[in-house]
Amino acid sequence: MSAPAVPAAYNFAYLDEQTKRMIRRAILKAVAIPGYQVPFASREMPMPYGWGTGGVQVTAAIIGADDVLKVIDQGADDTTNAVSIRAFFAKTAGVATTTRTADATIIQTRHRIPETALKAGQILVFQVPIPEPLRFLEPRETETRTMHALEEYGLMHVKLYEDIARHGHIATTYAYPVKVEGRYVMDPSPIPKFDNPKLGDSPALQLFGAGREKRIYAIPPHTRVESLDFEDHPFEVQRFAEPCGLCGATGAYLDEVILDDRGNRLFVCSDTDFCEERRRAGHCGAKAAAMEPTS
């Protein structure tokens, strides 16, 4: 793909170099203290807060001219916000973009970790809405920072225990809290807990950016990440009763698509690249023939 010319009015990848340096310092600190939320001087970005301004700032600070960028939202490359962010970097940094997980050097994501295992040298950038895992137990930042400092996480365990008492299960299904390298409890961003096991011991670097809340945190490669649980209620991930209707994959996270108002539904891979790769390799789901996209 030919790189479009970088507009003269803005610096490479939009942010000025001073700002990038400030963000890189925050990233270095975050990598040095896995799971710790580093405050940073988040800038106003040309997209709204909540649309991934934290992830965009992290990506802008680390991207180089020879990087290959992939952007996904809900696992898909072609949801509108993923398209918009990919176009932003194609325009402001002139970098190559891809939808293939294996070809990307930087993957910015909202709400998913790709199914395809990541490799050493790749960086996964998460967009984070609320970085504080304790926020909904304690709304005050002054309090939660103290709780982290004192490693005082009892409240979180009480919450999980109350879930079990009330529902028989831990009722947290996404943004499921993890403990990083035995120290900081961290919010993995609203990924389904299905993706939590991919956080630990990953060969890739994982960076988390929260723009509105002005925090950056990180999981360096090969870091221990444990999802919080109890001995008698061990952590478990979602399982789907049927395979992907298009590619037949089992053990992938599926989206439910409502087909009509008579209760017919289709389960398909949420990771569009994974699903397409499988179909290219000849895998075929039970409903693939009938459901080929018209476009």
Added chain:
Amino acid sequence: MYVAVKGGETAIRNAHRLLAERRRGDRSVPALTVDQILEQLTLAVDRVMSEGSLYDRRLAALAIKQARGDLIEAIFLVRAYRTTLPRFGASLPIETSRMLVERRISATFKDLPGGQLLGPTFDYTHRLLDPDLAEDREPEPAETADPPEDRAIPRVTDLLGRDGLIEPDGGATEEAPGDLTRGPLAFPAGRDLRLQALARGDEGFLLALGYSTQRGYARTHPFAAEIRLGEVAIEIAVPGLDFPVAIGRIQVTECQMVNQFRGSAEAPPQFTRGYGLVFGHCERKAMAMALCDRALRARELGEDLTAPAQDEEFVLSHADNVQATGFVEHLKLPHYVDFQAELELLRRLRAEFDERRADDASDEREAAE
């Protein structure tokens, strides 16, 4: 028929074209010019300028046009431009006692040095819709006089301060003031950062909070000691010169609230201050800001913390309308993945619930038989 969510790129492009079309509206009606907005929607321009925290009326007017009159969207446009601008330094504190006042009122003294000057105000208008305006009839020209240059008008709070009846305002410090757009806000925040956050904060939010203090949620007994609107000089210190250099003038609205305070064993009884300062003509905002500033000083003044308006984390974390609108509106973005996770859990809980109920029912049947 299932159609994959393909074609986001085309959809976005088409949506933007339609947006431009809707913005233009009926093409048989002349297009609104930026100059018209600048000259005739001045208070909207001033709100965008102050909450966008960039003193540039023309850009604010352009933003209002681009945003189809959505002021928060316009503020966002201005902010996103402002953030890319280099910082040259900080000006010296502006001297509002040397303001060229266009309006100056005090609610605490009937007459005072400098006098009361109503200026352009809605205050004593009757809110009756004016059919003449619908017919583009030109108003009668108003008589105006140029205010005398360099006529210092003392601030009411300075007059009270001379008798020691009000707490001193601290004066300028050597320390550079904080800037929450260049550093993350930490709590507790200094008053400089608090005032910056309030000055950028949403008028509606601050208005509601200020109003809540008047209704007993952290009552502060406020008096509008003075509200003034006018132009002040911006001066900077240039290294090597031993006098300040004026680089321009800006219009600001300043509100000084005087609030009751009993005093303590050490401190004599004195009035306390709440302060509001806003770019342009934004009187409601300046007053609400002064009420909020005073309420936020509760801890410093040893008052009980009982109300939302006194809660620094609550007020400062939620005052910014660009942040607030972003996070509220982001709920429009797809959340299929998380929703699927919730759906899966809910179905499991339902299945278990139904199973339990079936078991209970069969137990009861057995017991009855």
